[in-house]
Amino acid sequence: MSNPTTTIQWMPACRVDDVPSNGGVCVKLEEEQIALYHFTRRGEWYATQNECPHRKQMALSRGLLGSQADEPKITCPFHKKSFSLRTGECLNGDECSLRTYPVKVEEAMVYIGLE
Amino acid sequence: MKVVIIGNGMVGFKCCEKLLHYLGDQVELIVFGEESRPAYDRVHLSDYFSHFNAEELELAPISWYQEKGITLHLGDPVVLINREEKNLVSHSGKETVYDFLVLATGSSAFVPPIPGTEKPGVFIYRTIEDLELIRDWSKKARSAAVLGGGLLGLEAGKALLDLGITNTHIIEFAPRLMPRQIDAAGSEMLSSHLEKLGLTIHTSKQTAAIEGEDQISGLRFQDDSRLQVDMLVISAGIKPRDELARLAGLELGHRGGILVNDLLQTSDPSIFAIGECALHNGMIYGLVAPGYDMADILASQLAGNNRHFTGFDMSTKLKLIGVDVASFGDPMLEGPDTRIIRVADSINGVYKRINLSADGKKLLGGVLVGDASSYNQLVQVCKGFMPLPEKPEELILGSKTGGSAAAGIAALAEDAIICSCEGISKKSIIDAVNQGNESFDSIKKCTGAGSGCGGCTPMVKDILQAELKAKGKLGKVVVCEHFGYSRQELFDIIKIKKLQSYDEVLDTAGKGDGCEICKPLVVSLLASIWNDMILKKGNDTAQDSNDRFLANIQKGGTYSVVPRIPGGEITPDKLLVIGSVAKKYGLYTKITGGQRIDLFGAHLDDLPFIWEELIEAGFESGHAYGKALRTVKSCVGSTWCRFGLHDSVSFAIRIEERYRGIRAPHKIKSAVSGCIRECAEAQSKDFGLIATEKGWNLFVAGNGGSKPQHAVLLASDIDEATCIKYIDRFLMFYIKTADPLTRTATWLNKLEGGLAYLKEVILEDSLGIADELEAEMQGLVDNYQCEWKEAINNPEIRKRFQHFVNAPGEKDPTVQFDPMRSQKRAMEWK
Known part of the structure; x- marks a missing residue:
């Protein structure tokens, strides 16, 4: 649970046009690898951990964006496990899940929020 | 209602799940576990040796128990039950009252009374801690033995091999391996598989003593023979954990086990026992599936339903060190009232046996070793859910007349159990489909089917397919939820x-x-x-990931690079270039099955630089990453070979250069052989050519892979131009009409009218589309360009080849390699 008293620290990630439409990139923030996605089709930005929890591969930024019903998701390129971009929950019924991060865009710069 | 569960193993965990399922928040759950970790998957315990990550085996994290409101006391065994007060005391002194008490205390390893079992170097195989002790000891051991040739013993043997102890022995007291599951002939077949892997098998061997001074040095047997080993793992069976029940004065069986009735009640009606500690009708069930069944029945009963446990079918199918082993019904049935059909194929290591009633009308049981693909069907026939075929031998020999799997599913009765781990019937799966679960994942999530061992996955998919078809939803196979088209x-x-x-x-x-x-x-x-x-x-x-970066993603997130080497012909200069590029970028090199060279372990950032050098030297993309033409393999051909009829290499190069880069529903492979000796194996390819005295024979729709199939002859004695014309038509027809991810062989198998129809379309142009197909193919051929050449020259595309968007050129620090045979390999999955 997020603690209401912690403040979000907004870290600059990259420029908007560094991220391919409907695709992802990997951002290095401090020592963490974060996958940042521009879901252009939905007009939405998302960020999750870059490591797929299934086989611990640093690969989610190279995955495929998509939707299941209306839930936006990212699918890992390794074994096609899908995760909700909103909650990080695994959509294939597995127990593992992703950490998600807030994203904001200001003046063509993308920022990722760390706690 | 306050329920206390003693034991947090697989069955205890399942009991939590089931109680919550039936009773929701009407139940207050308290769990005591002896081990310090939450319940983990003991069935896959040996997997621990491949990752050493205990969390990977966990059935649910501790947070799950918190979320569900379950009070979980770990590392705190219950020491006393006061039945009159209905309360209990734990080792740390916690006192708890209960309305109902569930004993799911499981079992411990049975250690036979042999002198010397206390010596250092002697282990049991039961918990994660046991495995850690074995791992540590194995580092200094060169030889090992496992006492017990049952299921768990063989698993332990495999684990020791995996730990690098190549001199590992299995000692079995009975005259055969897995004496409860398979017969003597099956055991022999299994032994030959295991010995190939490096295990030494000793049957009919009774251990008399464990020898050694400060630690184990070897075993002495009843026949006075000896075996020197540095360690011993005992896996000789299980012993129910009934000591707490004994202390509480509950009734036990003569040889242990807590007596329960069909309601799973012990001699105290408020106390239940489930899993391996329970003795029901003279049986201790040492498998997880019956334990899960007990958990379900108990929870359902506490919720007020009238359910009984009346025994459990012990049919099992497992993969032991890569070898299928299965038994069902009564596997060892013998005698005048039984007719037995046996098949033994020592070349492929397959043994099958079925036991029929004297009149040949009922299947009573059987054994499968080496190939258990017909297991599901056999179990359903055995349980009477499916009719016995007129010629029962077809069940193990395969049908001469054919017959589809879908027909098999249709013949299944509704109450047939499909997923035996979770006890899910065909009807439950159909109900789930009717509730709108129209994908395998969604059915798995809804019913739990397929979430255990996974063996029932193909049947669940077949049922889904059949149901959707019946609802008219699958007159065609639609792509996915986003496209209602084929x-x-x-x-x-x-x-x-x-x-x-x-x-x-x-x-x-x-x-x-x-x-x-x-x-x-x-x-x-x-x-x-x-x-x-x-x-x-x-x-x-x-x-998809491989096409996106024009390379094959491999373990650890690096990529492999395969330049095209048409027909497998390469100059010494080009070989030198591959060598120097591999050295410069630190790549592992291997010759592929398709006569080219694969370079592994390339960082994403290095790919454009690697290709710059390869293209400079005259290479181009090999499309190993694409659903596209891979290689056209060739034999040496008439230019060198004394048997060759035509120049197979030149023709292979011509074909490879014609169809390179063309995208198809699946990968396409080809080969050209210069004579009937068929050294290029053209008959195992999507299309293949074999030289004849008069020209070429064209074969189509073959493949290797998981279901090998020989190609069939499409046209004989034709010249090169006609070959190309027919291949153009064949490939384009396939590309236009095949289902996604379908190789040509499967496509032809499904094509209505089969080969005869294909011949009409390709050779006689019965549809009048031949000109169009050829023109479309020519369009693709004319439009070919090397994707990598474009990728390195187009800055928009090239800039995507970096790992960190905000630190270009910096490589992924998590990528790591291990050395192997003077090269390197990717790190194992964590």
Whole structure:
């Protein structure tokens, strides 16, 4: 649970046009690898951990964006496990899940929020 | 209602799940576990040796128990039960009252009374801690023995081999391995598999003593023979954990086990026992599936339902060190009332046996070793859910007349159990489909079917397919939730409406935002129709991972690089270039099955630089990453070979250069042999050519892979130009009409009219489309360009080849390699 008293620290990630439409990139923030996605089709930005929890591969930024019903998701390129971009929950019924991060865009710069 | 569960193993955990399922928040759950970790998957315990990550085995994290409101006391065994007060005391002194008490205390390893079992170097195989002790000791051990040739003992043997102890022995007291599951002939077949892997098997061997001074040095047997070993793992069976029940004065069996009735009640009606500690009708069930069944029945009963446990079918199928072993019904049935059919194939290591009633009308049981693909069907026949075929031997010999799997599913009764781990019937799966679960994942989530061992997955999928078909939803196979069309229909829509990008296709013919199924499929169609550069803006992020980066993603997130080497012919100079590129970028090199060279372990950032050098030297993309033409393998041919009839190498190069880069529903492989000796194995390819005195024989629709199939002869004694004409037509017809991810062999198997129809279309042009097919293929051939050449020269595409968007050039620090045979390998999955 997020603690209401912690403040979000907004870290600059990259420029908007560094991220391919409907695709992802990997951002290095401090020592963490974060996958940042521009879901252009939905007009939405998302960020999750870059490591797929299934086989611990640093690969989610190279995955495929998509939707299941209306839930936006990212699918890992390794074994096609899908995760909700909103909650990080695994959509294939597995127990593992992703950490998600807030994203904001200001003046063509993308920022990722760390706690 | 306050329920206390003693034991947090697999069955205890399942009991929590089931109580919550039936009773929700009407139940207050308190769990005591002896081990310090929450319940883990003991069935896959040996997997621990491949990752040493205990969390990977956990059934649920501790947070799950908190979320569900379960009070979990770990590392705190219950020491006393006061039945009159209905309360209990734990080791740390916690006192708890209960309305109902569930004993799920499981079992411990049975250690036979042999002198010396206390010596250092002697282990049991039961918990994660045991495995850790074994691992530590194994570092200094060169030889090992396992006492017990049952299921768990063989698993332990495999684990020791995996730990690097190549001199590992299995000691079994009975005259055969797995004496409860398989017969003598099956055991022999299994032994020959295991010995090939390096295990030494000793049967009918009774251990008399464990020898050694400070630690184990060897075993002495009853026949006075000896075996020197550095360690011993005992896996000789299980012993129910009934000591707490004994202390509480509950009734036990003569040889241990807590007595329960059909309600799973012990001699105290408020106390129940389930799993391996319970003795029901004289049986201790040492498998997880019956334990799960007990958990379900108990929870359902506490919720007020009238359910009974009346025994459990012990049919099992497992993969032991890569060898299928299965038994069902009464596997060892003998005698005048039994007719036995046996098949033994010592070349392929397959043994099958079925036991029939004297009148040959009932299947009573059987054994399968080496190939258990017919297991599901046999179990259903054995349980009477499916009729016995007129010729029962077809069950193990395979049918001469054919007959589809779908027909098998249709013949299943509704109450047939499909998933025996979770006890899910065919009817439950059909109900789930009717509630709108129209994918395997969604059925798995809804019913739990397929979430255990996974062996029932193909049957669940077949039932789903059959149900959807019955509802008229599968008159055609639609792509996914975003497109209500088949692949063939989408092909026509894209072509007629001249659609160019994934989004255009989605806007015109689909809905939603796409997914990992339709995105690669649509962009593959776009490539098959227009042959544009596949990383054109808008289509790049819809490509599957390998196509997106024009390389094959491998373990650890690095890529492998395969330059095209047409026909397998390469100059010494080009070989030198591959060598120097591999050295410069630190790549592992291997010759592939398709006569080319694969370079592994390339960082994403290095790919464009590697290709710059390869292209400079005259190489081009080999499309090893694409659903496209891979290689055209060739034999030496008439230019050197004394048997060769024609120049197979030149023809192979010509064909490879013609069809390179063309995208198809699946990968395409080809080969050209210069004579009937068929050294290039052309009959195992999607299309293949074999030289004859008069020209070439053209074979189509073969493949290797998981289901090998020989190619069939399409045309004989034709010249090169005619070969190309027919191959153009064949490939284009396949590309236009096949389902996604379907090789040519499967496509032809499903094609109505089969080979005769294909011959009419390709050779006689019965549909009047031959000219169109040839023109379309020529269009693709004329439009060919090397994707890598475009990728390194186009800055928009090239800039995607970096790991960190905000630190260009910096490599992924998590990528790591281990050394192996003077080269390197990817780190094992964590």
